[in-house]
Amino acid sequence: MSDHDREPVDHPLAGAAQASGTRVAIHPHDHQSCRHLLKSLSDYVDGTLDESLCVEIEKHMGECERCQIVIDTLRKTVELYRDMAPAPPVPEDVRARLFVRLDLDDFLVGK
Amino acid sequence: MSEAVHNPELSVEALKAGDRAEFARFVDAYSGPIYRLALRILGDAQDAEDVLQETFIKAYRHLGEFEGRSSFSTWLYRIASNEAFMLLRRRHPEMVSVEEGTQTPDGEQEPLQIVDWCCLPEEEFLTAESRAYLDKAIDQLAPALKAVFLLRDIEGFSVRETAEALSLSEAAVKTRLLRARLQLREQLSIYYDERLRERGTGTREIHANGREGGIAREPEKYEKEVGPS
The missing domain is CATH 1.10.1740.10 (RNA polymerase sigma factor, region 2, helix turn helix motif)
Known part of the structure; x- marks a missing residue:
C-alpha cells in the first residue's frame, strides 16, 4: 500500500470542517507543520522570515494545498490593504479648529 | 510609504x-x-x-x-x-483589555475559510463595494489589533516603528499583526467567495465549512485532484 492509499484525515487548518461534521479529505502529513507554519505566516508574507523556515514552508506548501491557499489569500489580503487608496485628509473644518486651538490660526491659509 | x-x-x-x-x-x-x-x-x-x-x-x-x-x-x-x-x-x-492580542501564537485561531479567491479578475478588487468591504472589515478588529494593523499595513510603518509608536515589544506587534491579518483574511475570504460564486468561476475551491450553498467536494474527487503524485 502506497502513501496515496491511506485514509484521508481531517486537517488542522480546517476547524470548521470538524465543527460542522463535513469531513474534508486530505492526505496525511505532518500536521505539526501546519500549526508551526501558522505563526510564521506574517513574517513569511513580509519576506522577513529566516531562510531555513522559508524553505520549510515552501516544501510544506507543495504538499498541502490548504496551507498554500491560506498563504496565497493572506498575502493577497495584505496587498489589497497596502494598495488601498490613502484615506482623505483631515476635513477642512477639523483642521481649522485644530489650528485655532493651537494658536496657529494665522497659518490657516494655504496648506 | x-x-x-x-x-x-x-x-x-x-x-x-x-x-x-x-x-x-x-x-x-x-x-x-x-x-x-x-x-x-x-x-x-x-x-x-x-x-x-x-x-x-x-x-x-x-x-x-x-x-x-x-x-x-x-x-x-x-x-x-x-x-x-x-x-x-x-x-x-x-x-480594552490589556491582554488582548497578547496570547501566544500557539493559541492562534486556525483558518476556517479555505477558498482561493486570488484568481478573481483584478477589477473585482477595485470596485467601490470591494473597497468599502475592506474598510468595514478593519472596524471588526479589536482596538489593540486594529492599531497595530493600521500602523504597519496601512500607514506603512516597520515592525520596529509600530512597536515604538504603540509602546509594545516587537514580538507583541508581530503577534497582533498576525492575528489581525488572519482575521481580515477570514473576512475577505467570505466576501470574495461570494464574488467567485457570482462569477461561477470557483476554481481551486475547497469548502471546508460545509455551510449552506457550499459545494464541498467529494473526498475522492479532492484526492484525485490534489493528492501527491
Missing part, C-alpha cells in the same frame, strides 16, 4: 526652537494619519478630533523632551495612541 514616517523636510531643531511656521507645517504633515488612526480606534468623529487636538497640544508642550532615540513620527504616534486608548477606555472600558 507613509508620509508620517518619511517626511524629511521637517526640522526638529526649528520645532524645538519654537518656530511657529514650522510647527504649522508639522501639524499639516501629521494631522491626517493621526486623525485617521484616532477615528479608526474610537469610531467617533468628535472623539477623533479631541485626540487630534490633545496630541498636538502635548507634542508642543513636550517637544523639548524629544531625545531622538525614536523617530519623530513614532514619538508623535506614541502620544496619539496613548490619547486614543485613554479615551477609548473611558468610553468603552469593556473594549
Whole structure:
C-alpha cells in the first residue's frame, strides 16, 4: 500500500470542517507543520522570515494545498490593504479648529 | 510609504526652537494619519478630533523632551495612541483589555475559510463595494489589533516603528499583526467567495465549512485532484 492509499484525515487548518461534521479529505502529513507554519505566516508574507523556515514552508506548501491557499489569500489580503487608496485628509473644518486651538490660526491659509 | 514616517523636510531643531511656521507645517504633515488612526480606534468623529487636538497640544508642550532615540513620527504616534486608548477606555472600558492580542501564537485561531479567491479578475478588487468591504472589515478588529494593523499595513510603518509608536515589544506587534491579518483574511475570504460564486468561476475551491450553498467536494474527487503524485 502506497502513501496515496491511506485514509484521508481531517486537517488542522480546517476547524470548521470538524465543527460542522463535513469531513474534508486530505492526505496525511505532518500536521505539526501546519500549526508551526501558522505563526510564521506574517513574517513569511513580509519576506522577513529566516531562510531555513522559508524553505520549510515552501516544501510544506507543495504538499498541502490548504496551507498554500491560506498563504496565497493572506498575502493577497495584505496587498489589497497596502494598495488601498490613502484615506482623505483631515476635513477642512477639523483642521481649522485644530489650528485655532493651537494658536496657529494665522497659518490657516494655504496648506 | 507613509508620509508620517518619511517626511524629511521637517526640522526638529526649528520645532524645538519654537518656530511657529514650522510647527504649522508639522501639524499639516501629521494631522491626517493621526486623525485617521484616532477615528479608526474610537469610531467617533468628535472623539477623533479631541485626540487630534490633545496630541498636538502635548507634542508642543513636550517637544523639548524629544531625545531622538525614536523617530519623530513614532514619538508623535506614541502620544496619539496613548490619547486614543485613554479615551477609548473611558468610553468603552469593556473594549480594552490589556491582554488582548497578547496570547501566544500557539493559541492562534486556525483558518476556517479555505477558498482561493486570488484568481478573481483584478477589477473585482477595485470596485467601490470591494473597497468599502475592506474598510468595514478593519472596524471588526479589536482596538489593540486594529492599531497595530493600521500602523504597519496601512500607514506603512516597520515592525520596529509600530512597536515604538504603540509602546509594545516587537514580538507583541508581530503577534497582533498576525492575528489581525488572519482575521481580515477570514473576512475577505467570505466576501470574495461570494464574488467567485457570482462569477461561477470557483476554481481551486475547497469548502471546508460545509455551510449552506457550499459545494464541498467529494473526498475522492479532492484526492484525485490534489493528492501527491
